Amino acid sequence: MTEKIKSLIQLDSIEPEALKQIYDVASLDIVKKLAIMPDVHTGYDLCIGGVALVEEHISPSFVGYDIGCGMCFVDTGIKAEEIFKTKKDREEIAKEIYKEIPVGKNIRKKPLDYEKFHSASGDSSLEKKVNDKLFHSLGTLGSGNHFIEIGKNLEGNVCVTIHSGSRNIGHTIASYYMKKGRFLPLDSFWGKAYLEDMNFALDYALENRLTMMKIVLKVLGFTEKEIDRIIRKTLINENHNHAVLTDEGVLHRKGATPAEEGQKGIIPANMRDGVYITVGLGNTEFLSSASHGAGRVLSRRKAKELIDIKEFKKVMEMADIVAKVDNSTLDEAPFAYKDINQVIKAQEGVVIKIVDQVRPLINIKG
Ligand SMILES: Nc1nc2c(ncn2[C@@H]2O[C@H](COP(=O)(O)O)[C@@H](O)[C@H]2O)c(=O)[nH]1
Numbered sequence: 001m002t003e004k005i006k007s008l009i010q011l012d013s014i015e016p017e018a019l020k021q022i023y024d025v026a027s028l029d030i031v032k033k034l035a036i037m038p039d040v041h042t043g044y045d046l047c048i049g050g051v052a053l054v055e056e057h058i059s060p061s062f063v064g065y066d067i068g069c070g071m072c073f074v075d076t077g078i079k080a081e082e083i084f085k086t087k088k089d090r091e092e093i094a095k096e097i098y099k100e101i102p103v104g105k106n107i108r109k110k111p112l113d114y115e116k117f118h119s120a121s122g123d124s125s126l127e128k129k130v131n132d133k134l135f136h137s138l139g140t141l142g143s144g145n146h147f148i149e150i151g152k153n154l155e156g157n158v159c160v161t162i163h164s165g166s167r168n169i170g171h172t173i174a175s176y177y178m179k180k181g182r183f184l185p186l187d188s189f190w191g192k193a194y195l196e197d198m199n200f201a202l203d204y205a206l207e208n209r210l211t212m213m214k215i216v217l218k219v220l221g222f223t224e225k226e227i228d229r230i231i232r233k234t235l236i237n238e239n240h241n242h243a244v245l246t247d248e249g250v251l252h253r254k255g256a257t258p259a260e261e262g263q264k265g266i267i268p269a270n271m272r273d274g275v276y277i278t279v280g281l282g283n284t285e286f287l288s289s290a291s292h293g294a295g296r297v298l299s300r301r302k303a304k305e306l307i308d309i310k311e312f313k314k315v316m317e318m319a320d321i322v323a324k325v326d327n328s329t330l331d332e333a334p335f336a337y338k339d340i341n342q343v344i345k346a347q348e349g350v351v352i353k354i355v356d357q358v359r360p361l362i363n364i365k366g
């Protein structure tokens with residue numbers, strides 16, 4: 001069983017609950033291979049930071065509730081000093097983004113255009129539930145650690161990163177299919193239906209992030225033509241929770257950045273340390289995947305209990321980042337996450353190489 005597991009970090013350094021999930025999953029006959037990323041922590045069924053190659057079956061719980069959660073990034077090519085002369089300029093931009101993009105549990109007052117959901121299950125009550133939220137949820141951020149971050153890369157250019165998923169749409173689809181079984185045969189009615197409906201949620205997640213990206217670029221003062229050019233030339237938009245059909249089996253990523261050879265990716269650290277831009281090395285030993293972040297060291301409850309708000313305010317002020325820094329975001333403080341340097345060290349040169357780094361100037365959270 002252990003020969004199926006390939007881990008980018010020492011197994012004995014992993015929290016016991018996540019380790020139990022790793023052994024449970026690896027013990028299943030239909031699981032051919034399991035790769036563990038350095039940001040691994042306990043998840044639902046398959047651990048977060050787990051990539052499982054499964055024979056002829058697809059698993060709704062291995063993909064998880066936030067189908068298509070992922071990252072979106074652009075480099076505007078414009079120097080930060082040209083857009084932000086003062087801190088006040090950054091505060092104004094943050095205010096404007098909060099006005100234009102619903103965050104937390106909020107959704108849009110006016111619906112946006114999107115293709116209606118027709119479920120492959122044929123279940124009209126599932127369709128209604130999804131369609132009721134579909135058009136008002138597009139271009140909305142969500143809560144927790146979903147974020148919009150405007151930063152400055154190594155060249156000094158303004159870059160934008162967005163972390164969000166398929167909102168309530170993916171959650172509704174995931175909850176529905178999880179009741180149909182832990183593993184659905186690919187050639188069964190429920191297997192085929194889940195695959196199709198999951199793909200709908202994956203596309204929706206990509207569009208959700210892209211919609212927000214266009215709004216942020218508009219708020220930053222770019223014209224439609226400039227926005228099209230920035231997106232055409234520099235966009236990275238990838239899902240880190242998904243299942244993909246491959247010749248070897250069904251590849252499930254639960255919190256892992258796709259890292260096929262030459263594929264660009266985004267690894268976020270935390271609201272102080274920003275993001276890394278990566279290129280995949282296509283290392284099949286680790287199922288062509290990398291970490292999707294730093295990963296938590298403190299649960300939300302423990303973070304609220306243990307982190308000193310004064311310390312949180314101090315480090316964010318020292319880094320000169322415009323952000324919501326109060327009790328509501330205490331569980332998102334940099335100390336709630338693993339040290340990103342260690343996480344990068346565990347995978348650089350093995351599954352990815354780093355090509356850029358972006359330091360935050362503005363951070364938006366729900
Ligand atoms: N640059 C930022 N990175 C952040 C922030 N908040 C969290 N994070 C990182 O993102 C991943 C996402 O994890 P997921 O399981 O929810 O997809 C997390 O592990 C952190 O490393 C932020 O505000 N800015």
Ligand SMILES: [Mn+2]
Pocket residue numbers: 069070163164240
């Ligand atoms: Mn995510």
